[in-house]
Amino acid sequence: AQSVTQPDIHITVSEGASLELRCNYSYGATPYLFWYVQSPGQGLQLLLKYFSGDTLVQGIKGFEAEFKRSQSSFNLRKPSVHWSDAAEYFCAVGGSETSYDKVIFGPGTSLSVIP
Amino acid sequence: DAGVTQSPTHLIKTRGQHVTLRCSPISGHKSVSWYQQVLGQGPQFIFQYYEKEERGRGNFPDRFSARQFPNYSSELNVNALLLGDSALYLCASSLVRVPPGYTFGSGTRLTVV
Numbered sequence: 001a002q003s004v005t006q007p008d009i010h011i012t013v014s015e016g017a018s019l020e021l022r023c024n025y026s027y028g029a030t031p032y033l034f035w036y037v038q039s040p041g042q043g044l045q046l047l048l049k050y051f052s053g054d055t056l057v058q059g060i061k062g063f064e065a066e067f068k069r070s071q072s073s074f075n076l077r078k079p080s081v082h083w084s085d086a087a088e089y090f091c092a093v094g095g096s097e098t099s100y101d102k103v104i105f106g107p108g109t110s111l112s113v114i115p
Numbered sequence: 116d117a118g119v120t121q122s123p124t125h126l127i128k129t130r131g132q133h134v135t136l137r138c139s140p141i142s143g144h145k146s147v148s149w150y151q152q153v154l155g156q157g158p159q160f161i162f163q164y165y166e167k168e169e170r171g172r173g174n175f176p177d178r179f180s181a182r183q184f185p186n187y188s189s190e191l192n193v194n195a196l197l198l199g200d201s202a203l204y205l206c207a208s209s210l211v212r213v214p215p216g217y218t219f220g221s222g223t224r225l226t227v228v
Contacts, residue, residue, distance in 0.1 A: 004157075034216060043119075043205055043219040044158070090157050102148070102171045103217065105157035 002027050004093050004106035012112040013081050021076040021109050023091030032094035033074040034103065035065055039087045047089075050074065061085070086113045117141070119208050119220035127226045128196050136191040136223045140208030146170075147189040148217060149181055150205040158205055164189055193225075201227045 003026045013019055025031060032051050036044040048059025055067040065076045074091060088110050094103040120139045128134050140147050146165045150158035163171035164183035178194045187208075193200055203224050207217035 036219075041224075043221040044207075044217075046216045046218070049216045102160040102163060102173060104160065105150075107157045 002093055002095075002104045004091050004104055006089075006091055006106040006109050008109045009107070010110045010112070012114060014114045015083050016080050019076075019078045019081045019085070019111070021089050021091075021111070023074045023076065023106060024072050025074065025091070025093045026072065027093050029095075032103075033065075033067060034092040034094065035059065035063070035074075035076050036090045036092060036105075037061075037087050038090065038108075044090065047076070081111075081113055083113045083115060086111055119206055119218050121204075121206050121220040121223050123223060124221065125224045125226075127228060129228055130196055130198060132196050133192065133194050134196060134225060136193075136204050136206075136225070138189045138191070138206030138208075138220060140187050140189070140206075141218055144208035144210050144218075145187055146209045146211065147183055147187065148207045148209075149189070149191045150207065151175070152203040152205055152222070154202070161191070196227045198227050201225060 005024045007022050034049045035047040037047050038044045047063050048057045048065055050057045050067045057065050063078050065074055067074050088108045090108045091106040092103050122137045148163040149161040152158040160173035161175050162181045167183045181191045183189045203222040205219050205222045207219045209217050
């Protein structure tokens with residue numbers, strides 16, 4: 001069965017510091033992988049997605065993620081965090097081209113940024 | 116271009132009542148999915164509709180139902196509301212059946228009292 005784990009419930013970083021949010025997934029076939037960000041009371045915004053090809057994916061707002069099949073991981077990174085990055089981050093895994101599989105979300109990591 | 120729009124944005128219902136939530140996808144998007152997000156948790160998949168047919172269903176009771184209309188808008192219906200149904204209900208649309216990265220609406224905040 002599909003599943004997503006985000007080991008860190010909450011992370012606090014200083015503004016300007018680097019950031020890495022961890023994501024591990026379980027999926028039998030080649031997964032589609034996503035990172036979303038959610039500000040309080042808002043919907044989810046897609047940061048980046050991986051379908052195939054280059055395992056290092058660039059997204060919006062200066063974020064990137066690296067797909068590592070051997071580790072079943074898709075960690076999100078940003079070299080320098082801004083105060084506006086404080087939000088909830090969700091990793092998600094979706095199905096293959098031949099199915100209508102649903103997109104499964106992880107429990108989320110809450111990011112706080114210290115000025 | 117308008118994004119995914121959901122209505123209403125907030126509502127309060129009493130236990131046992133029925134509720135209908137509405138979603139208008141981005142123009143041209145044929146796939147609509149519904150998610151329930153309980154406070155402090157990740158979104159949980161409820162339904163996916165594509166070309167007006169149900170294509171996927173999550174682990175939710177039969178009190179939850181949905182449909183998609185010819186213009187690809189969608190309704191989520193919940194009967195016999197329970198306190199535990201209180202959540203943010205998110206609608207997402209995508210162009211094709213493969214999930215290329217949903218675009219989410221801002222959600223409907225349902226409170227059951």
